[in-house]
Amino acid sequence: MxxxxxxxxxxxxxxxxxxxxxxxxxxxxxxxxxxxxxxxxxxxxxxxxxxxxxxxxxxxxxxxxxxxxxxxxxxxxxxxxxxxxxxxxxxxxxxxxxxxxxxxxxxxxxxxxxxxxxxxxxxxxxxxxxxxxxxxxxxxxxxxxxxxxxxxxxxxxxxxxxxxxxxxxxxxxxxxxxxxxxxxxxxxxxxxxxxxxxxxTEAGLRAERAQRLAREAIAREMHDVLAHRLTLLSVHAGALEFRPDAPRDEIARAAGVIRESAHDALQDLREIIGVLRAGESDDAGRPQPTLAALDTLVAESREAGMKVTLAQQITDPADVPASVGRTAYRIAQECLTNARKHAPGAEVTVTVTGTPGDGLTVTVRNPAPGGEVPPVPGSGQGLIGLTERATLTGGDLHHGPTPQGGFEVRAWLPWG
Structure with missing residues (x-):
């Protein structure tokens, strides 16, 4: 030979x-x-x-x-x-x-x-x-x-x-x-x-490509958020410039808004450092979903015919940082999409728990499908992207089959 x-x-x-x-x-x-x-x-x-x-x-x-x-x-x-x-x-x-x-x-x-x-x-x-x-x-x-x-x-x-x-x-x-x-x-x-x-080698290249695409998507979202916050800064700063004789309370309120927006923009800017971005987005300026939009996502899934149970134990979703809330929303969105493709008819349970300091935990679980599932395209790149998204936020994500034959995705994200 x-x-x-x-x-x-x-x-x-x-x-x-x-x-x-x-x-x-x-x-x-x-x-x-x-x-x-x-x-x-x-x-x-x-x-x-x-x-x-x-x-x-x-x-x-x-x-x-x-x-x-x-x-x-x-x-x-x-x-x-x-x-x-x-x-x-x-x-x-x-x-x-x-x-x-x-x-x-x-x-x-x-x-x-x-x-x-x-x-x-x-x-x-x-x-x-x-x-x-x-x-x-x-x-x-x-x-x-x-x-x-x-x-x-x-x-x-x-x-x-x-x-x-x-x-x-x-x-x-x-x-x-x-x-x-x-x-x-x-x-x-x-x-x-x-x-x-x-x-x-090909699997490694596909994983790297999925990570790069996830980074690009996160960069586009950060671009949208920064653009929104900088717009607020510009509007309030312009109001102070054109109305120097405004009442003291109004000036203090505008200054507070500018300070908070600048602080949030700096936080988002820290997250975008190190994230690679290729090309310009065609949907810049689009409002990004947060944890508060999770109810709407579940309602849309139910209207599409899915059986979804939402157990959200967060008292005020607005208290969750915007970047963490966006990541949690994207994880739930991808998991619901996967469940609709790979376990049609199965009831999906979405659980969101956490407190400031302990972090935010998102769990999406579905049992085994009742009958034979027709083959659908998919190579697991979405889960790779979710793992990359959670890692860039500072958290982690684990996924895999359950002992009963179902599937579970559990993510932990930092909060506070």
Whole structure:
């Protein structure tokens, strides 16, 4: 298989490197290998290599006993057979570095040495695992073609010639097939890891985009609020300028309004610092909803056919800061929209509690839908935007399914 070129591995790959072959690790994480060096064997590689070496040695020992029983074979050929078998077993340790060269070299060695048969099968298996099919087709074809010649030169005393050739060919084809299966599995692992890595990257980009859009929306709302407060400042300051002889009480009242508006504008300005804004809004000057508008939102949802229960335990919603009230309203609005799409017909409960100093808590909960819900478009970006909105306000937001199968969104926002 290919051993170069890829990106960093995904989180599922970390911590389990010893379970993967070194070729797969190099494919998934080429930065782990220094330039000009080969990948280091993993624990799995050492286990597999030791097992193959022992298998080759065991086959050579059994074959050596069979060779020694051949009466018409000269002692020099017996010795040559055994020496070639020993060298072939030692060459098994080089199968990862030179799979093509080892497979080619084992063809003439296999004709001269019966004891090298195990090492030869391991070499052809390694070739099928580590190299493309064109190498396997050519070298494997030559390997199969010499089988009749081998049994013609050294017939099996226990099996007829056609049976021995057929058995050897089928066994070799089975070994090559196993090698191709292992190669396909490795390629599948690399492909799945690459897809998981790309999916993770795309999910991160979508989350960043949702956060950016949420920041832009908050910036537009802050623009509207600041514009409203600065307009009040301008109106009252203009009144003082054109009526310097106004009664003292009226001047004091206008000055108080200017002071409060300036204070509120500074508070809103602190919140907008750090919030990125792209482009101009087309709806500047639009009045922004606050917590006091929550009753109207619930009434509109009920008119649309939803079952909504509002439990607002805030005595005077006007006491809630405007920025906190806007965030609470947007959270309830998004949650009602999601409930209408994903749990139609289910009763939604909106609970708003809190006191100055303890913060404001908004909870929106709905049970599991009564029947099958048709699929609707949506990727959870709205909840990501709500989390970003709550974080920028200084609070936090959590969401997820309930043990009964419903869904709950709980947000805490600072108040005071």
């Amino acid at each position: 290919r051993t170069e070129g890829s990106q960093s591995t995904g989180p599922a790959f970390e911590g389990r490197r010893w379970l993967f072959p070194s070729a797969v690790i190099h494919e998934l994480d080429p930065g782990a290998v220094r330039p000009g060096h080969r990948p280091r064997r993993t624990a799995r590689d050492w286990l597999v290599d030791c097992t193959f070496f022992l298998v080759a040695v065991g086959f050579a020992v059994l074959a050596a006993e069979a060779v020694s029983r051949e009466e018409d074979l000269p002692d020099s050929l017996v010795l040559l057979d055994q020496w070639l078998g020993a060298l072939a077993c030692a060459a098994v340790w080089l199968r990862r570095r030179w799979p093509v060269g080892l497979a080619i070299a084992m063809i003439p060695v296999g004709l001269l040495s019966m004891t090298s048969g195990g090492a030869g099968l391991i070499a052809i298996f390694t070739l099928a695992v580590h190299r493309p099919f064109r190498y396997v087709a050519w070298i494997g074809g030559v390997w199969l073609a010499v089988q009749p010649l081998y049994y013609w030169l050294r017939p099996d005393p226990d099996l007829p010639y056609p049976v021995a050739v057929a058995f050897s060919v089928l066994f070799t084809v089975a070994v090559i097939s196993c090698g191709l299966l292992v190669r396909s599995k490795r390629q599948l692992v690399v492909t799945l890891q690459d897809r998981a890595r790309r999916a993770e």
